[in-house]
Amino acid sequence: MDDVKKSIINIFSAILTLSVLLLIAVGAIVTTTNSGMAVPDWPTTFGYNMFSFPFSRWIGGVFYEHSHRLVASAVGFMTIILFLLLLFKEKRTWIKLLGSFALLLVVFQGILGGLRVVWMKDQIGIIHAALAQAFLVLVGIIWLATSRYWASEKIDPTAYEDSQGKNASLLFLSLSFIVYIQLLLGAAMRHAHLGLSITDFPLAYGQVFPHITPEELLKINAKRETLGLPPTTIPQIYLQLAHRFTALIIFLLTVFSFFTLKKKEKSGFILFMARLLNLLVVLQITLGAFVIWTGKENLVTTAHVVVGALILLLSSLLTTSIYRRQWIIQAKQKELTIPFYPTAYSDHKNE
Numbered sequence: 001m002d003d004v005k006k007s008i009i010n011i012f013s014a015i016l017t018l019s020v021l022l023l024i025a026v027g028a029i030v031t032t033t034n035s036g037m038a039v040p041d042w043p044t045t046f047g048y049n050m051f052s053f054p055f056s057r058w059i060g061g062v063f064y065e066h067s068h069r070l071v072a073s074a075v076g077f078m079t080i081i082l083f084l085l086l087l088f089k090e091k092r093t094w095i096k097l098l099g100s101f102a103l104l105l106v107v108f109q110g111i112l113g114g115l116r117v118v119w120m121k122d123q124i125g126i127i128h129a130a131l132a133q134a135f136l137v138l139v140g141i142i143w144l145a146t147s148r149y150w151a152s153e154k155i156d157p158t159a160y161e162d163s164q165g166k167n168a169s170l171l172f173l174s175l176s177f178i179v180y181i182q183l184l185l186g187a188a189m190r191h192a193h194l195g196l197s198i199t200d201f202p203l204a205y206g207q208v209f210p211h212i213t214p215e216e217l218l219k220i221n222a223k224r225e226t227l228g229l230p231p232t233t234i235p236q237i238y239l240q241l242a243h244r245f246t247a248l249i250i251f252l253l254t255v256f257s258f259f260t261l262k263k264k265e266k267s268g269f270i271l272f273m274a275r276l277l278n279l280l281v282v283l284q285i286t287l288g289a290f291v292i293w294t295g296k297e298n299l300v301t302t303a304h305v306v307v308g309a310l311i312l313l314l315s316s317l318l319t320t321s322i323y324r325r326q327w328i329i330q331a332k333q334k335e336l337t338i339p340f341y342p343t344a345y346s347d348h349k350n351e
Contacts, residue, residue, distance in 0.1 A: 019074065021309060031190045262274075
């Protein structure tokens with residue numbers, strides 16, 4: 001019966017994680033198409049109850065923004081269900097706390113989304129996007145912690161030296177943090193609604209790292225006007241440069257982290273996730289290039305946002321798995337109980 005309960009929670013948390021990815025994708029389309037204010041009122045939609053808005057009026061930007069609201073409502077409802085499932089069917093206290101925090105975060109996200117419309121503040125949109133990524137990681141960890149892999153992974157502490165995994169865990173933790181910063185940079189760029197401040201790649205205005213003066217900015221904006229692009233600013237240009245160089249750092253750190261991990265992991269699920277992470281980073285850089293070459297084509301830009309979220313999710317799950325393994329090994333070696341390993345090695349009531 002316990003296995004059935006855990007399976008239900010795991011399947012539901014997996015569905016919720018995929019739903020959050022869908023929500024991030026729809027949110028990216030809303031921002032890319034400048035549809036954020038297509039529906040000017042909240043929590044109603046043109047005076048209608050959100051769930052009774054006539055389908056015949058789902059046109060243009062209204063379609064994207066209203067769809068975003070409905071998917072967000074579905075994610076909120078599913079988060080309540082997950083919270084209840086964890087509250088009544090999950091024994092581990094720390095996972096119940098994660099479920100409680102997820103519920104609080106999704107409620108706060110809903111309020112922020114509404115304030116973004118009511119107050120018409122793009123800065124709120126940046127915070128909203130940042131918290132969406134954090135929420136994705138949170139429900140992803142719940143998904144991982146209720147999986148068969150989490151409960152059945154066999155770890156022999158005698159096969160590992162205490163220092164073996166420390167470098168890998170720190171590298172993947174750093175990688176997750178830098179990826180999150182990169183997503184914040186991307187959100188700041190998108191919510192400025194200035195289009196591409198740098199329209200060439202891999203160079204920027206024909207240089208590796210250009211120094212833009214106010215006089216040069218005037219020339220740049222004059223050229224942008226002929227191309228039908230909105231004027232940009234010097235801070236936005238350097239923000240996009242920072243985004244590019246951070247992408248390079250992420251690529252190098254991902255490759256280095258993988259080979260560091262491979263020294264101690266010859267096979268297994270963790271190494272598989274690390275390989276997948278490398279492929280996603282390469283795909284993301286390729287998508288980033290095509291975002292520029294296609295002038296921010298909607299589908300390409302949306303895919304770029306979604307793959308970025310997947311990279312954050314996967315790097316965070318890798319970090320969690322590697323740190324968990326270290327804790328388990330230390331606990332077994334020292335004959336301690338630990339709340340992250342639900343097997344016979346611990347009889348703690350919250351395991």
